[in-house]
Amino acid sequence: MDSNGIIPDVVDVVPDKIATIKYPSGAIVELGSELTPTQVKDVPNVTWEAEADGIYAVLMIDSDAPSRENPKLREVLHWSICNIPGNDLSKGQTLFEYIGAGPAKETGLHRYIFWVFKQKDVYPTDQFVSKTTIEGRANIKTRDYVTKFKLGNPVAGNYFVAQYDNYVDTLLESLKPQK
Structure with missing residues (x-):
């Protein structure tokens, strides 16, 4: 992570630890x-290596929107789950x-980063943002999440x-505002 900025x-x-990420397509995320x-x-x-009684949060962000050379939307939140017991995302x-x-055409490589944080307590919230909207996803800062939710350093x-x-064209079409 240091070597890629x-x-x-x-x-x-x-x-300290590496999170294991496996996609249904068979793709496995390996650092970089x-x-x-x-x-x-x-x-x-x-x-990830979770404590049995630990509560965790997972974030996935694109740190390079619209491009790495011009990351004016840094960061875009692609996924956020909190109150995870152990490493059971389904709960x-x-x-x-x-x-x-x-990533848009001709914007080069984007870094998609997964963070795992250990929560101090269960965070009560009814927030939910659908996969069909980009509302509230741009200009999210991992550092702000850490501060807001008192998460500390990522554990994985x-x-x-x-x-x-x-x-990408199919994905962007699904995110268009509903008329």
Whole structure:
């Protein structure tokens, strides 16, 4: 993560552990591996070394929107789940539904970063943002989440890079405002 500028672009400390991320397509995230938007379009399985009685939060962000050279929307939130007991995502509370990688044409490689944080307590919230909207997803800062939810340093993380493929058009069409 240091070598690809994630530290200090997004957070200040490299997590001690690597989160394991596996997609239904068979793609597996390995630190800095290049995957296609088509490979990562569906919700992945994420695991990490969790304490049995621990409560966790998972974020997935694109730190390079609209491009790495001009990240004026840094960061775009692609997924957020909190109140996860252990590492059982199915029992956590989804705040922002999963949206796969969607880098625009000719914007180069984007870094898609997964963060796992240990929560101090269950966070009561009824927030929910559907996968069909980009509302509230742009200009999200991981550092602000850390402060707001009192999360501390990430306990695990991983990331991949992706650039435009034809699936991005399908994804963007699904995000258009409803008329």
